[in-house]
Amino acid sequence: MKKVRGFWFFLILSVFVYGIVQFLISAGMLDIYYSNTLIFIGINIILAVSLHLVIGITGQFSIGHAGFLAVGAYISAIITMKLQLPLSLALVAGGIVAALAGLIVGIPTLRLKGDYLAIATLGFAEIIRIIFLNIDYVGGAAGMQVTHLTTWTYTFVCLFITITVITNFTNSRHGRACVSIRENEIAADAMGINTTYYKVIAFTLGSFFAGIAGGLYAHNFYIIQPSNFGFLKSFDILIFVVLGGLGSLSGSVISAIFLTIVSTFLQNYPETRMIIYSLVLVIVMLYRPQGLMGTREITDFFGKWKGSKGGNSDAAKSFTESS
């Protein structure tokens, strides 16, 4: 009930944010530096939210998310650069192939637990990277030239779809099944949840959106190289989720925005950036291991206020149901 109303609020907010930025860009009031930063924020939110589904919701510690980013980036770049097809198609294809990669990686590795799973995903991501390094068709170590095609509109549409799909998935019996796996896998199994199936689904869906982000990422640069997708990239994505709060979608969105801005400021001081990142990560783990938001969502902070006037919510619900 509350959630349905939340959706309309989210939709209006999105249109509003998109409209303002798009207006500023077309009116030439936002220079390329800022619009690029906004695109970057969008891509990072997609990455954060897609990994949030795997780690925060399903509790499966993947520290190799950059592998799927790489798949999406390379596949979409092949489609636009080698096959001369449009970007929208490239993004979808990148997502689908990344999802397939997620499926292939997920089915064997998701039997593992905890740190073993983490290490296996790290290993797979590294293998994916080494594969691209060895394919001459995509330029090997030198990388591949890509035209700058990513726009604010593309980014925003992808971002909107990602958040909507993942929120809808989470707030359903399927998402609940995933959360139950995170909370207690043995009990989830005993309640009739096919835990392997849901872990693989979450992983594949997460990989799909990482692939989409890869497409945007590749076309936001002029070149992609295997070295862009190493462990440090996976770590960058991981820190969004861990810092924001394991299990909090809004938490990972907020930390993705915040950290992207911080990184842009520290662009010319990469060492300082890494020192700050790693210090923050260590301190958060030591003093607040559940992350800044824990499993709470930003909307929970308005929860009490909303819940007290529950009368309207049924109206909102029947409205969406009849539409």
Place this chain on the structure above:
Amino acid sequence: MEWIQQLINGISLGSIYALIALGYTMVYGIIKLINFAHGEVFMIGAFVGFYAIAGWGLGFFPALILSMATCAIFGVLIERIAYRRLRNATRIAALITAIGVSLLIQYTVIYARGAQVEVYPNVLANKKFDIFGVQVSSQSLLILTVSIILMIILQFIVHKTKIGKAMRAVSHDMEAARLMGINVNTTISATFAIGSSLAGAAGVFFGVYYTKIEPLMGVIPGVKAFVAAVLGGIGIIPGAMVGGMLLGIVETIVSAIGLSLWRDAAAFIILILILLFRPSGIFGKNTREKV
């Protein structure tokens, strides 16, 4: 004949992996933590050795000992500052902290001295022996010999000394060991000290053997040594030695048959195969989670 030579190269590389893997395995055995920062201890060891030799003009053995001692202290400090609070945290929180510590060390070193590569001075005269037509360098022989001696000393410490017995007791059951009057904190510190000093030695060997060192040099050997530890059965000391040697040999073979670009992938493929088919490693026993 060339194959035997490759085998010897593989064993030399493998003994470096084995020395690092020992630290991983000991720490994992005792506090169930994949100490990602272990690769950085190895890097620090290489740099201490470098400055000792190039800066202060020390010989190989004094530099080796200095580097081992420094790393021992460094390892103990890492545990005290970052890991001790995590004893009751989830394994994942511990793993992420370890990754954080690892990156923190890497980039602090880069921040402090820059990312440039150093070339290790030539402390060991490198003669080539010709044994039955096989070219063997005196360096690899020395590295191999010293590694084996260190491993024998380690076995002695673990099995014959009081601290070794305490280490085994704590890794078996920390609570029970505490109740029996074993000082768990001291024992864990000792484990970090010993493991880190071996990584320090490996760092010096690496510098001497491969001549180039840099602040990010610990990442790949660190991960590979971890693979070696898993391969041998994590928590099992002889497993780490065998795992290290095996990995070194496999990598050398992969390079020798002309697939050197795939060399790094080989370690990860081994890791994944092991995790999937025999997660307890070569020497480990399969255990099931109690419900």
Place this chain on the structure above:
Amino acid sequence: MQQSPLLKVHNVGINFGGLKAVSDFNMEIHQGELIGLIGPNGAGKTTCFNLLTGVYIPTEGDILLEGIRLNGLAPYQVTQRGISRTFQNIRLFNELSVLDNVKVAYHSLAKHSILSSIFRLPTHFSGEKEMEEKSIEFLKIFQLDTFLYEKAKNLPYGMQRRLEIARALAAGPKLLLLDEPAAGMNPQETQELMELIAFIREKFNLTILLIEHDMKLVMGICERIYVLDHGQLIAKGSPNEIRNHPKVIEAYLGEEVVESHVEG
């Protein structure tokens, strides 16, 4: 009484690296019965539950539910076929609300697909609504409906136990396995629990197998009792037969559980 049993366990056993945790275990449970499984600590009772529910795969023997072999099925498949359980050390979904804990158990009874949820198709809304209504209905029976939106971890201990039973029941079992449901409860709570068990059995036409150390509870409500010691079945029969069984007395000797609890 000659109808075929609901559950038939035939010569089941399992080894843990040399340790025979359970061996040659035989058991027959008929529709509607309430059976007790007792034995000293470490006797292998929980291991039996784990074998029945597919958590462990038996190294020997057969487990049949309504004549269909369960060996080798994953736990979730066993649950879907009609056996659900609680755990000795409570395993709730701590961060989920009381309501959501029960909804998870309803998972396999709902049918709306992932795509219908992602695209918010009508089947999603109707499916979720039905789950919600049923779960609330269900929690009313357990008097937990006042805590619907409370996180499970914030419930007091006794209620957590009750929620775990409610959750297991929501999965729609034919056979319910309860692993020490009264552990850690005071006499008052234990009494309430006994009444609850009798009540749900009546209401849902259930068959129940329970592990319990509280002899008063076991002897009071179970029709038949199986006794395990060192992984072996040492006795079975009515509470009276068990009370006086020499092997049972021997197994419990020193603990004096049987005497003190039953006579006191």
